[in-house]
Amino acid sequence: MRKKVLDVAEESFQARGYHASSLGDLMAAAGVSGGALHHHFPAKKALALAVIDERVAAAVEETWIAPVLAAASAREGVRAVFEAVAAQLEQQGFVHGCPLNNLAHELSLADPDFRAALAGIFSAWRQAIADKISADQRAGREQGTDPQRFAALVVATYSGAMSMAKTAQDATVLRDCLAALGET
Amino acid sequence: MRKKVLDVAEESFQARGYHASSLGDLMAAAGVSGGALHHHFPAKKALALAVIDERVAAAVEETWIAPVLAAASAREGVRAVFEAVAAQLEQQGFVHGCPLNNLAHELSLADPDFRAALAGIFSAWRQAIADKISADQRAGREQGTDPQRFAALVVATYSGAMSMAKTAQDATVLRDCLAALGET
DNA sequence: TCCAAAACAGGATGATCATCCTGTTTATAA
């Protein structure tokens, strides 16, 4: 039950956002009664925090952190993730945007708990890329690159490109940004 | 009256977002009756479209397009805008984020009219930067730079950096991104 | 001055929504 609710909430928050996802909709989509939902998540906020902590963080880990750390280099990892995401968006035909960025915009000013949870994910994401650059440097590459700054640039570029792709409903800008980033 | 409503709506949409700004709040803040508001804006959507067309577009023009076009070069203009925004955020102590990006996230999937209006602003923003790069090239500079790609990178980086700055409530990431962008 | 249209006032209305409350069922441990 709890898992089913998180599944439905994760998808609905991504597709429609937090405010536009009513608990009634989520209950119907998950096939769950009001009592059951209230039992597992006393308030809508608790549900959203669970989605952030358990699903959004995992999505960033799976989509970005693990592939970058596993790549031959930071730059190669970044390139691979951009291309994989662009390819997937082009295939599915519509762009919902980055789950982390979507929720960050909607919730980070509304509630300090939301803000802290989301900021932590952004921070871990940047840190993973910075660490990979540092590893590259210990292997004799990327000597002129500042790890923190490069990581900030990558995450900002991706987040912003996803924003534009979502607004334009066109993933082309992701490829433009990747190409421009490659000249860094 | 209409101007007063737009003033209040622009600020509230920026500070709290569209959904979280109730018409009751806006009426109270603007000192306007329900009838007056309904007279000028038959629905909340009409108000939001007016804010986007008349205020958000103007803010992008004023903050980004005019300064970049007036600068000695595209890169110098971009640098100046990043620094000006970062300095202003550090001074005021809190980060509401980019008005265009905020509304784009909240509204572009909710309604096609919103999406089209917002996409047009993003497009004009990118085009202005690309045009400036082209002008630089005619003057013998930036020979290796692709105008469209560079513009996409700049706008994406700024938008994403503002997202992170808003979530972290810290403008430092803007300066990190500017520094990394300078090595392009 | 007079009239018509725009501008404005303020409350009514219906719908939506998150939360809560009272029971019932199911699992678990003694």
Place this chain on the structure above:
DNA sequence: TTATAAACAGGATGATCATCCTGTTTTGGA
């Protein structure tokens, strides 16, 4: 088997909100 708590059901409730409706005031042109 039985006691106990967790899990779940389903409706009640109160608040909020966008929209609409009926009047009143103001404005601008003939």
